[in-house]
Amino acid sequence: MLAWWRFDEGRGRTTIDAAGKKADQLVGNLSFAEGVSGTGLKCDGFTTGLTRTAKDAPRPGNTFTIQAWVALQAYPWGWCPAVTQRAGQAAGYLFGVDARGRVGLHLAVGGQWRECTSETMLPLMEWAHVAGTFDGTSGMTVYINGARAGHLHPSGSPTYAEDVDLLIGRNHTKEAALFSAVWGAADQPVHFSFDGIIDEVKIHNRCLTSGEIEEAFNDVRPPRPPDLKPRRMPSGPADVRRFGAFYHHLKYCEEWDALWRGSGPDVVVAFEFAPVRLVFWRGTSYAPCWVTEQDNWFTNEFMERGPDRKSRGCSESMSDKRAHYSHVKILENSDARAVVYWRNAPVGVNYEFAFVDEVTGWGDWSEEYHTIYPDGVAVRKVVMWSSNFKEWHEWCQSIQPLHPGQRPEDVLDEKRILSVANMKGETKTFGRESGEKSYGFPTIPAANIQIVHLNSRYNPVLVLDDRDGRNDRGRSGPEILRASGDGWSEHSAFPWGNHWPVTQVPLLARYPQAADRPSHTWTSTQYSAAYETTDNSMTKIMLCGMTDKPIEKLLPLARSWLRPPRLTVNSAAFSDEGYDPTQRAYVLACQDGGKPTKLEFDVAAGEESPLVNLAMVVKDWGRSGVTIRLNHAPVAVGEDFAFGYRERMEGADLIVWIRTAATAPVHVELTPSGG
Incomplete structure (x- = not known):
């Protein structure tokens, strides 16, 4: 075995390769979560990764196997490696997952970049064992949970990118997001990383048999489902029920x-x-x-x-x-x-x-x-x-x-x-x-x-x-x-x-x-x-x-806003400034700013111009309170009547809202109180 990253440290920004006895740097925003054995590396989908310098990277030779346990929170935007060491498509390899959840082993072999991809997709938020193998005789094979999932038989020998760092969890460069829809959107490459948990990454300098891959899968039984929670867009505490x-x-x-x-x-x-x-x-x-x-x-x-x-x-x-x-x-x-x-x-x-x-x-x-x-x-x-x-x-x-x-x-x-x-x-x-x-x-x-x-x-x-x-x-x-x-x-x-x-x-x-x-x-x-x-x-x-x-x-509702009924002010101390559809409110003004008196008005509601939930702004009312009578009946503050104030440098305006639905004339009285 050339390398074995167990990620069992559970904290910090370095992890030990148990086979090579080397410490590797972890980069980006990361955390550790329960793995299939010990802890695993939880990647954020944006920045997380492991870097092994090129000079210390394992040298696979003409045959190799890569295997890992993974649990995906989301599929990556494009091909994202569990492990990669490559220079574009000229040299090196990538073993990872694509935007559809397919597992792939990509390799520069025989002077060409060849891609062996599974036909099946990895599930989300479940543990999966993935493996990729290569040798010149049997070719390239990928496995999911111990079963063969894809095969390709290229000819030639691999070309490795020996002067490039080895990475886990992210690509070397920006990559195109796959399945972009219009306007050549895929032309703009982007950074992204693995989104989920990676654990027990191994690189072997030989091609494991299908029986050995199946045995590697069966030898590990994750103790619990991966520590990945469904994500939901937030709208605040559900128990808040006040306006x-x-x-x-x-x-x-x-x-x-x-x-x-x-x-x-x-x-x-x-x-x-x-x-x-x-x-x-x-x-x-x-x-x-x-x-x-x-x-x-x-x-x-x-x-x-x-x-x-x-x-x-x-x-x-x-x-x-x-x-x-x-x-x-x-x-x-x-x-x-x-x-x-x-x-x-x-x-x-x-x-x-x-x-x-x-x-x-x-x-x-x-x-x-x-x-x-x-x-x-x-x-x-x-x-x-x-x-x-x-x-x-x-x-x-x-x-x-x-x-x-x-x-x-x-x-x-x-x-x-x-x-x-x-x-x-x-x-x-x-x-x-x-x-x-x-x-x-x-x-x-x-x-x-x-x-x-x-x-x-x-x-x-x-x-x-x-x-x-x-x-x-x-x-x-x-x-x-x-x-x-x-x-x-x-x-x-x-x-x-x-x-x-x-x-x-x-x-x-x-x-x-x-x-x-x-x-x-x-x-x-x-x-x-x-x-x-x-x-x-x-x-x-x-x-x-x-x-x-x-x-x-x-x-x-539409008519009350677009065909508002006519309002007639019956109090000389107030003026009518009309209905403002941008506020869904009638606007009135107190002539003696901050010293309101009783305000009475009539709203000529009808079938073509109904009144649905009356709102009004009374400018310069001040901080006085208010009581309401609707068709001469008092309306208590609460579900059907609310008021407040809009503060300005010049004074305070009264805001009133009354729950009502009327297709006949309505008489309204506002009486100042307190203050």
């Missing part, structure tokens, strides 16, 4: 968390009415994600720009894997509402900005304001800052982030994917359709209301602004188009990519080979006219949130 926005450090897994520089908090919005969340997490580059009671995730996307000459790929926050240009903060937080602000730059995976202004030096930026109320509905206000509005851009697409272990089919029902409606009350529900894959399957004319069904009681709802004007497709008003058809992926009937979320490698797009990593699918894309434009900005607004209602019951 509000909270800074919280969301942890994913030790290996991924260790990569981040700094411990800046994420933001979680929780609700009292249901165990649902709105999550702004660095693992999605802070893109806001709604989370159902079944822990199924959903986002309405983010500002996306087309490729620029310097920005590689589509320019979007999805490409900002390390959240370099993305941050989130809480602007307001009270019992009545929360306002969360997200600023991000739509950059390429090479971190170049899109459409940089040659005069000012500014590239594109995006701002989002999420004004969230206790009923689980928020206004999403998106502002795109740019000097170039002519090039392609996208504002809203229904994306479902998936946990490791989830496939699109686990979240979406092929027969009932989404339901849509328009302001006329027309509705339709769609499943997946056969045909050529496309993002442009139609729904119904002027569709602006949508539910995506995520196998949950509470599902994400979206209401688009239906104002006149040209949308991003050059058409008038709102549109909802579906992604459907065949041929998206050989492993799912739906679109499926694992280049986002959580991914740290700079991938443009990649088709998963298994549900081993966080991934995402998408169901539809939405278009609407701009709410507001300036010389260097464009703003769009939409409602988003969670609902347990069917699509037929959502028209009143």
